[in-house]
Structures are given as C-alpha cells and as structure tokens.
Amino acid sequence: MKYDWTNVELKDNHLVLKQRGFSRDDLSAYRNVSIAGIQSRTLDMVPGTYRTVFRLDGAKGGACSGFFWYHDDKAEIDIEIVTPGDSMVNGTINYTLHPSLAPDGSPIANATLSVPLDDSHLRPDTFHEYRFDYHAQRGVQYYLDGALVHTNARDIATLSGNLQFKLWADGNKWWSGTPSTADVLMNIKSIDAYFNSSGTDTDTAWMRACSAAGGPSSLTICTIQ
Template identity: 60%
Template sequence: MHLHIIFALTIGLWVCSSAVTCPCGWRFKAHNTIYTHRLSNDFSTSADAQPALNNPDAANFNRDWMIYDFEQRADNPTIRLNAKYDFENVEIVNKHLVMKQRAYSQADFEAYRTVSMARIQSRRLDMTHGTYRTVFKLEGDHGGACAGFFWYRDDRSEIDIEVVTPGTSIVNNTINYTIHPSLSGNGSPIPNATVSIPINEVVTHLGDFHEYRFDCHPQQGVDFYVDGRLQHSNRHNTPKFGGNLQLKLWADGNNWWSGTPSTTEVRLTVKKIIAYFNVTTPDPKLAATCKAAGGPSDNTTCVVV
C-alpha cells in the first residue's frame, strides 16, 4: 500500500480558556472525572488554506493532526471499489474545515475508477477515556457517502459515530453508533454493540450544523449524543488502551455500508473539534504544575458540561 500520512490540529467549546487557568485539568461534570488533556479547534479563527497540508496558514492544524493520502485497494472488487484518501480534499475555507468526497459518475462506476475521499487523524496516539465532540454539517450528496467521527486503536478497539446518507446501502439514511468489535468470533452480531437510527429521528436536516459526541468512561462505558441528546449507551468492550481521534468522509461501493458513491461532490464542513481526555502515561510536568497550584480543586480545574 502506498501510504503518506501528513500532519495537522486543535479548537473549542470550553469553560476556561487555557491550561494556565485550568492547571489541574478539566472536570467533566457528567462523570465528575478530571481529564488532564485537551485537543481543541475552533475554525472560526482560521485563515483559508487550500489545501491544508503543510500550508503555513494552517500551522496549528498541521501541528496536531495528520492528513491521509493513500490508496485503499478493494479487497473484493465484486463488492467494493478502489478508493483514495486524497490530501487535496482537506481544506480550510471560510473559517471551516472542509473535507470532500469527489463526485463519482455512472461512467466512473462502469470504468471502475477510484473514489476520491478525505480523512484526518489526531497526531496523538495515546488518548484514552474522555469526552469527544465535533460540530459539522454534511451536504451535497446524491448517493452514498459516510461521515465518520471516531476513536480508533485497532479493529478490535474502536468507537464510531457514522452518518450514512440516503443511497443504495442497507443502512442508508441512518446515524450509526458502534463499539468494535461488533461481531463475535462466529460472525454473529454482538447485542447492543451497534445501533442504527433513521436520520429523521435524530436531526431534521444533515445540511445544518449538529454536535456529535461520545463520552467514554472505564466503568460507565460509552454514551453517544447528538446535539446534547442521548442517543445510545453501550457497556460493551469499553477501550482500555490508548488510541487516536479521526474524522473521515468516504464511500467504497459497499452496499452493506456506504453504498454506491454519490454522483455529486459531498462536503463535510466542520465548525469545531474538541476533546477532553486522559492519556496512557501521565505527564509529570502537568502533575507538577497542578501540585504547584495547590492540587485539584474548584479553583484549579475548569468545568466541562
């Protein structure tokens, strides 16, 4: 596989403005848990960067995120299409991060041409339990596309929110909440590991901005939210080790998920990405800073709701 992964960012929905004012971290009110780290990006302050990769106008983004640029060859051409995550499909435009899935015509399909998609991944690979959030809208589709916001370690340890547009797949026009693995060793579904909810039961219009969020706690499991409303709770296979955060927009012709790619360009327009989380190995500098501030208290932690 030809693979380039390229670096990128950070934004916010926070109560306190910086680690200076939150020396002992962020207290997540729902779990009364302190998270020591924050990944935060508010694109409303960002300059245009087309494409974003290695663009000096997207320095913050490129510092903290990676942009994928590699071809994903179909494992079974009778089921899937070849697809490519293309760095040129990730831009910062009009104070938003824009990720594109290029139009894929009937002629493209008949010629078995490669689908052009977009994907970004946090540079941090040690993110554990936390609250992970993004605000985006999905528009332009005329056929299959899947917008995914997820935490990932490997195929046996993954948390997904995936929005599948109207199209040809068996899960088209749904929002899906999953913890992997979702199948047992014999291939049968694991109860409650994944749930699909029709889009119109969750949001009125995908073309409006909505907040997609999942909270991961070692004892309480994973809760999924859209616009602050609980959609699904899952206590199955809560991650125990570090992973990364990703956003992607894709379609590979698989009629069990994305369906035939949209014949028009699909745009995932992101307003914010923010996460409060702990990491696999505590940072002694952060511990020293907290101790010097007097230890965890209402005055040294910031509240996240």
Template identity: 40%
Template sequence: MRLRSASFRAALLSLAFLFPAANAECECGFKMNDTRDYFTHVIYNNFSAFTPTKTVSSNPDFYRHWVIQRWGIPPQNWATPLPIDNQLDNVYIQDGNLVLKQEGYSKEAILSGHNVSVASIASQSGDIIHGSFRIELKMEGATGGSVAGFFWYHDDQNEIDIEILAKEFKPDSVLVHYTTHPALDESGVLVKNATEVIPLRGDDPASSFQAHRFDWTGEELRFYQNSRLVHANALRVPQVPGYVYMNLWADGGPWSGTPSTTDVFMSVKTIAIYHNTSASEEGIDKAFNLRCEKAGGPSNITVCLDTSIESGNLDPSSVASVITPVQVWAVVLFWVTFGVAVSFV
C-alpha cells in the same frame, strides 16, 4: 497503578475549586460540566479562526493536532468493489469550516473502475485514552453514496464509531450509527447493544450543523445528539490508547452504496476532544504534572470547565506562567499525597 491514579485524580479534583490561582488557564486539566468527568488534555479547534486555504497541511494550527491521510485501498471483494484514494486537496478551510470532500463519481468511472477521491484526517497523537469526543458537522451535496465518520481507533477489536450515511437522509431525520467494535461475536453474530441506529430528528437536519459526541470512561461509553444522551453501553470498553479520525468516503459496497455522482462535503465547525494519555491516566505524566505545579496547583482557574472553553471564554492553548504562593501548593500536594496513601489502606 489504576487504583493509585484514580485516587490521585479524585484528590486533585476534590481541591480543584478550593484555592484561587493567579492568571493561569487549564494547566491542571478539564472537568466536564454535565458529567463531572475529568481529563488532563484537550484538542480544541474552532475553524472560524483559521485562515482560509485550499489545503491546510502546512497550517501550524491544524498540523499541531491533525495530519491529512494520503493512502488508498484497492478493490478487495464484493463488499468493497471500488478503489478509494485519500487526497491532500480534499481537505481545506472554507467559510470558517474545515471541509472534507468526496469528489463526484460518474457512471463512466464506475465502469472503468477509477479511484473514488475521498478524504480522511487523523490525530497526530496515537496516545489518546478515555475522554469526551465532540464535533459539530453537517454533510451535504450527496446524490448517491457517502459515509461521514468520526471515530476513535486502535485496531479492529478496539474502535468507537459515529457514522452517518448519505443514502439514509430523510426530510425530517438523519440516521446516526453508533458502534462499539467488535460488534460481532466469535461466531459472527451481532452483539446486542454493540451497535445502535438512532435518528436525529428535526426540520431538514441534514442541512444544518449538528453536535455529535461520545464519552469514553474506563467503565462505559455514552453517545449524545445535540447534548442529549441517546445511547450507552458497557460492552468491551477499550482500555488501550489510539487515534481519532474523521473521514468521508464511498467504495461502492453495500455500506456506502454507489458513490455520489456529485461532490459531497463534510463541513466541521468545531472539534473538542478532552482526553487522557497513557501517562496521565496513571498519574505519571511529568510534563502535565510540572505544568500544573508551576501554575499553582488545582484551582477553579487551572482546572477548566468544558463550557468555558466551548463558549469561547477561555483559550485552552494559552498557558500563563504566574504561580500561586508556594505554601498553597504545598497544602494541595499534602492532601493529594494523603489521598494516594489512603487508597492503599
């Protein structure tokens, strides 16, 4: 099936810019302008367009893609000595940004073992497989430990992480941790190249928004800082679907450090996640295939460039109903079918 679906997508994209389509937008997927990777679905949020609210759980634009996590973890051992509690009120819209908050944690709270009030959101869909995952964020307010995370997760053996630790902030750099799990082998030894720590340099970079990104294909993982490729590996690349998460937390352990005594804020300007689903990965996503067919098939309009969306020129949630002439789609379908047939020769 993978050989057939790969040929299907290759044939689809080979025709994506040959035929004009009428007034349709992104029904046939998304092409990455720099890598030329192709994905069928998108989660895109520009939070400046959201209505400011104390919580966003009831906002339909937010809830369409995301759900706020409401669970806690008790203290377990020396590595996670403090309980954490993901709170609904710690996720809200302010000044055109999505904000995740970690509440300040006093020294008295440490001695009494009170919960650390933190924040986490997860994608509504757990069927995200391969894609380009992008976020513009800044982390501020910390006077102590806090971890900001942007990651994809299936289980402890299939996880792709970008993490930033407040305790590592420097005036001229922010250290960014890139990890492909499992990062340890069966003997507990760190796997070479499975995790890298790469500084994002600049003049007080922690005080301004920075663009973080990882691309996940069937063959490798690539990590970017402000559109610059900084790390890649082909180690144990996941081949199963999962969820996307963002979180802000500290549990007093050696990774996060003692929780910040002041409120910490993870502000997110935009999120763009171009991705496949289990069905579209195999070329059998009926809803996607029908939507593309009704829009007239692949073209330079129905297959959208990521740059067109992130510049604000296209709204990927807008889907037009005008269809190109049947004879054009028939030609496209013939060549796609031909490409599939050739893959078995």
C-alpha cells in the same frame, strides 16, 4: 477508494473534507473514489469526552461521514452518518462500539444503534453536535445535540488511541452504497477533545510545542478553553 490530501482544506473558518463526485463512467472504469480523512497525531488518548460540530452538503448518493476514536478494529468508538442512497443502512446515523461482530460474523447485541435520520429528526445538512463520552466504568455514552441517545458498557477498551474524521464511500451495499455522483462536503465547525493520556511526557511535549508556536496565549492553537 483513495485518500487524497487535496480533499482537505480550510474554508470560511471551517475544516472541510471532500468526497469527490463519482460518475457512472468512473464506476464502469473501476476508478477509485477520491475521499478524505484526518487524524490526530496524538496516539495516547484514553477515557474522555470527544465532541464535534459539522454538517454534510451535496450528497447525491452514498457517502459515510465518520467521527472515531480508534485503536484498531477491535477497539473503536464511532458515530457515522450514512447518506440516503442504495445501501442496506442508507439514511441513518449509527452509534457503534467495536467489535460489533462476533467471531461467527453475527451482530453483537447493542454494539450498534442505527437510527433512521427521519426518526432522529436529524438533517445532516444543518450543523449538529455529535459527542461520545468514554469512561472505563460507565462505558460509552453517545449524544446528539446534547441529548443522550445511546449507552454501551460492553468491552470497554483500556488501550490508547487517536481521534479520526473520515468521509468516504466504496460501493459496499452493506454500508456506504453506490458513491455520490456529486461532491460531498463535510464542513467541520469545531472539534473538542478533553481526555486522559497514557503518555508520561505528554505535558512536557505539549508545552514545548505550545511555546514554539508562541504560546500559551489566546492567539495560539494550543490554548485549551
């Protein structure tokens, strides 16, 4: 698979990520799946509440849409939707705190909650709010449309990280499955992040960038509501 910046655009007041349709000919020719991803420039995000509203459109096969807080593969919080397809976890929403596997490769208890989309009454093609709250003492609490669905207080990271969104498929039968033959669109309606920072000059840098953009005011992207 290959990230392509042209798969990210603003359309109808939404931020849209695209996974391009992958044909049988593409598969036979071992071509890369064209996928999308974005991440915050801020790398010093620590405990806070992270929320987004999005929907998935167009999947005809495998795609994985992910909403992450990320430091590295051993310090990661994510909510991922795997569309219906041929993978081992197709048609599920997954709430994971990494590491999710022990050194011997066995699953760590409670590290991942995988819920069939039918059981969660979730239609990915309609807008829903996905949220996780990250707290050093209370652990990570995952919410769907404001309702608490899972809590994990094990191995809570104390490191700083950033926020990421990804839409991808790589043919892995254990996760994304065979890529969708049609374009898949992740239409993001909103992203809200309220967090502490490990940086010492964040406020100064933020104000400098905000002032350069013409703010603070209701017309600038740096306004926090």
